[in-house]
Amino acid sequence: MDLPHSKSGRAGRILIQLHGRHVEERRKLPKATEHRVIRIMNVTQHYGVRPVLKNVSIEIPAGSRTAVIGPNGMGKTTLLNVMAGVLAPQHGFVEIDGLIRRSSVEAELEIRRHTVFLPDRSFLPQTRTGREFLLAVGKLYEVEQDRIIDHAQRLLDLFELTAIADSPIRTYSAGQQKKIALSSAIITDARTLLLDEPFSGGLDPAGILALRHLLQRLAERQQRTVVMTSPVPELVTEIADRIIIIRSGEVVAYGTLEEIQHQSGSTGSFSELLQKMVFPEAIENVERYFAGETP
Numbered sequence: 001m002d003l004p005h006s007k008s009g010r011a012g013r014i015l016i017q018l019h020g021r022h023v024e025e026r027r028k029l030p031k032a033t034e035h036r037v038i039r040i041m042n043v044t045q046h047y048g049v050r051p052v053l054k055n056v057s058i059e060i061p062a063g064s065r066t067a068v069i070g071p072n073g074m075g076k077t078t079l080l081n082v083m084a085g086v087l088a089p090q091h092g093f094v095e096i097d098g099l100i101r102r103s104s105v106e107a108e109l110e111i112r113r114h115t116v117f118l119p120d121r122s123f124l125p126q127t128r129t130g131r132e133f134l135l136a137v138g139k140l141y142e143v144e145q146d147r148i149i150d151h152a153q154r155l156l157d158l159f160e161l162t163a164i165a166d167s168p169i170r171t172y173s174a175g176q177q178k179k180i181a182l183s184s185a186i187i188t189d190a191r192t193l194l195l196d197e198p199f200s201g202g203l204d205p206a207g208i209l210a211l212r213h214l215l216q217r218l219a220e221r222q223q224r225t226v227v228m229t230s231p232v233p234e235l236v237t238e239i240a241d242r243i244i245i246i247r248s249g250e251v252v253a254y255g256t257l258e259e260i261q262h263q264s265g266s267t268g269s270f271s272e273l274l275q276k277m278v279f280p281e282a283i284e285n286v287e288r289y290f291a292g293e294t295p
């Protein structure tokens with residue numbers, strides 16, 4: 001995962017340096033405002049000359065569960081990377097709880113203390129055990145020691161990892177690695193969770209069920225803000241209270257389920273509406289495929 005505990009590559013080294021300074025400079029840190037909100041303001045992101053996000057502006061209130069959905073390759077991960085401060089957009093900016101991402105080391109550190117980003121395929125220390133990893137991440141986020149130990153065990157139980165908790169992560173299956181990665185994001189107690197494809201990567205139905213309930217309760221009971229991406233609307237729309245539909249780098253719809261339904265003027269079911277808005281060409285592609293078949 002990103003953030004102070006990512007130890008791989010250049011980004012990891014910078015983050016470790018940042019964490020070192022974090023301890024030194026805590027007193028100087030700017031404070032996040034009480035008014036908690038994520039603002040994405042006129043963000044344009046290019047890879048080379050190709051624009052992948054085009055002038056995206058969205059405001060996500062605290063305590064909401066927002067799903068970013070859209071077909072493959074349309075900019076969901078890019079949007080989350082910009083929100084996570086991994087990418088610096090060519091135009092526009094992202095503000096989290098009153099602080100602008102990447103505007104200064106101090107602002108960035110303060111944001112990172114309260115915001116966790118879990119990429120789709122995150123860094124995991126393969127030679128460490130799952131429990132060791134969770135305890136280390138909790139410590140890095142300065143969660144109280146007693147709480148970390150208890151919380152780690154509850155997460156291991158929740159995701160049915162207790163039997164392998166003290167084995168090296170390299171011995172875990174793909175789904176088990178995803179579960180330990182998700183647990184590492186939750187154990188930080190961060191108030192904002194940015195999760196790229198949290199339901200992918202081989203999670204079994206029990207894991208999907210556990211994660212859905214966990215995210216729902218974290219937002220409802222603890223006012224945590226959750227932003228998650230998925231190319232499969234069914235996986236996230238049930239638990240999301242807000243949806244961002246993104247196509248070709250542009251936001252084609254944003255709002256609560258009711259607002260999106262109202263804006264579209266659709267009278268059909270929500271899944272039919274999503275199919276029309278997110279994958280309008282899917283059925284046509286199937287028809288075209290079979291049209292070319294010789295009987």
Ligand SMILES: Nc1ncnc2c1ncn2[C@@H]1O[C@H](COP(=O)(O)OP(=O)(O)OP(=O)(O)O)[C@@H](O)[C@H]1O
Pocket residue numbers: 047048052070071072073074075076077078079230231
């Ligand atoms: N590092 C990169 N360099 C160049 N192009 C990139 C890079 N990362 C992504 N892209 C391109 O940007 C576009 C958006 O990619 P992105 O990963 O944001 O899509 P996505 O909606 O998350 O897709 P998926 O559902 O497949 O994960 C794609 O066309 C992709 O090829």
